[in-house]
Amino acid sequence: MNREKYSRQILFREIGESGQERLLRSRAIIIGCGALGAAQAEMLARAGVGFLRLVDRDFVEESNLQRQIMFEERDAAERLPKAIACARRIARINADVQTEPVVADVNYKNIERLITDVDVVLDGTDNFETRYLINDACVKHGKPWIYGAAVGSYGLTMTIRPGVTPCLRCVFEKIPPPASSPTCDTAGIILPVILTVASIQVTEALKLLTGSIEKLHGGVIQVDVWETSFHRVSLQKVRERADCPACRHRRFEFLEASLRQSALTLCGRNAVHISGLGDVSLDLREIAERLKPLGEVTLKEFLLVFRVNGYELTLFPDGHCIIKGTEDMALARSLYARYIGI
Amino acid sequence: MSVTVRIPQPLRRFTENRDVIELSAGTVGELLEQLERQYPGITERLREPDGQLRRFVNIYVDGEDIRFLSGLATEVRDGTEVSIIPAIAGGSESVLRC
Structure with missing residues (x-):
């Protein structure tokens, strides 16, 4: 010591x-x-x-x-x-x-x-x-x-x-x-x-x-x-x-409690948080490749940022995601389903 | 005859920002009624529509949780100190679930 x-x-x-x-x-x-x-x-x-x-x-x-x-x-x-x-x-x-x-x-x-x-x-x-x-x-x-x-x-x-x-x-x-x-x-x-x-x-x-x-x-x-x-x-x-x-x-x-993917509005941030999936580890590089034709993708060491139609999705390897540009949870869920699709 | 009621910050917008209020009453229930007369709207944050104490708000009479005494019928007397402690989440996120 x-x-x-x-x-x-x-x-x-x-x-x-x-x-x-x-x-x-x-x-x-x-x-x-x-x-x-x-x-x-x-x-x-x-x-x-x-x-x-x-x-x-x-x-x-x-x-x-x-x-x-x-x-x-x-x-x-x-x-x-x-x-x-x-x-x-x-x-x-x-x-x-x-x-x-x-x-x-x-x-x-x-x-x-x-x-x-x-x-x-x-x-x-x-x-x-x-x-x-x-x-x-x-x-x-x-x-x-x-x-x-x-x-x-x-x-x-x-x-x-x-x-x-x-x-x-x-x-x-x-x-x-x-x-x-x-x-x-x-x-x-x-x-x-x-x-x-x-x-x-x-x-x-x-x-x-x-x-x-x-x-x-x-x-x-x-x-x-x-x-x-x-x-x-x-x-x-x-x-x-x-x-x-x-x-x-x-x-x-x-x-x-059984896992239910939850959505949470982040007040004051004009954003919605979509929870992760538990024990998964996504290949962000692969997802980045898939998203590139659809919008602007920035791949960083620990996260991926995807901008499309005025929305900004920040995705983490465990599947959780922060979606900026809306406080509408249903809309955020549908963006998540459409682009991340997991 | 006065009972000291300590108002936590989240409820002080009802009490003109006062943190300690002196009231006279015989029970916690009477105390809340007086508080409501003096500061309309405050007890809606503490009680369910049926009048019961909300389950994420605790009231302590001289350090004892009134749930384990006689609830709203718990007696208070001169010199009693009543503390109201609501659960707070903190952080910048509001919990709005769908």
Whole structure:
């Protein structure tokens, strides 16, 4: 171990030399490398967590740069997938850290494989469907995971230790419907709240990885950086009382859900996201050849961009696709069927 | 007689941006009725049309989830602190499924 590199962290008694050694041997996954995920990745990499799996389905855009601290102008210009951009930056920050970028949609087919060989799971997602899937997989395999979300200047976080604390479904029984929670497009978002929530999540991860279990905060933390308010509600009594399908009855409804290709409107981006197909790996070169006579094709290392009739389709190897130029999901599906046809 | 209600940011557009509101009531249900009288529209975000608490919104009375107390009939008294915590998704995507 390079003691000099981590000397200030080793001086922090709660971590010390043995804690640092544990961190270097630890494995973490960050699911979603947007604002929260990029901040988590930066902090975990600098702390010397030995292995980071970075999962994201999107590419870097200019509007991300205000809050997604791992990305730079040129990543947006190159449309680099976020997972790849994160891994490249980590290689420049700390060579002790091994990364595994995964450019894919997380779904019921791959989630268990992604989480079973890590010590902790960090939530950097932006939707409840993926979170309930993470929750099911983590409860099933006994993996701790750390929920975090932010909007405006407000954030929420909670640490889940299956079998010990309440899980996400004990606390929030149902997925909120679309209109009920403000998203960044209606409420906006500022970076300080992202860094605040990510800092609490990463601190919890460091406690878990170094064995400071008794120091975990054990509740739901609500923070508002604009109002300067910080509030923790204890969840001590929730678990024993909740009749939870996941952690009490071990019924994993989100893991068992059969795959249905879903479409999702990306508000504010005039775009629709079409989900991937699970365990496929498309030959983008072959698809590029096929599409060339029909429109303008740009083949990049990790994705393919196809422009036709004012629409722009960005296709990834696992089959997921972002279609710009419409918010009409039926139209997006038909464009996908016509041109990608899988 | 006053109960402290903490309003999370997503609901503050109903409360003229106030984050803490003092009300007097005997139960959580009465508290919500008062809140609605003072800030019309707010409880529609918290309750189903049949009046039940929405299942992605939690209300804590002195740190205890009212689902495991007496629900909307849970008693509150002078000095009680009530927190409202709705689930938030975050991110820039809105979840609109077809």
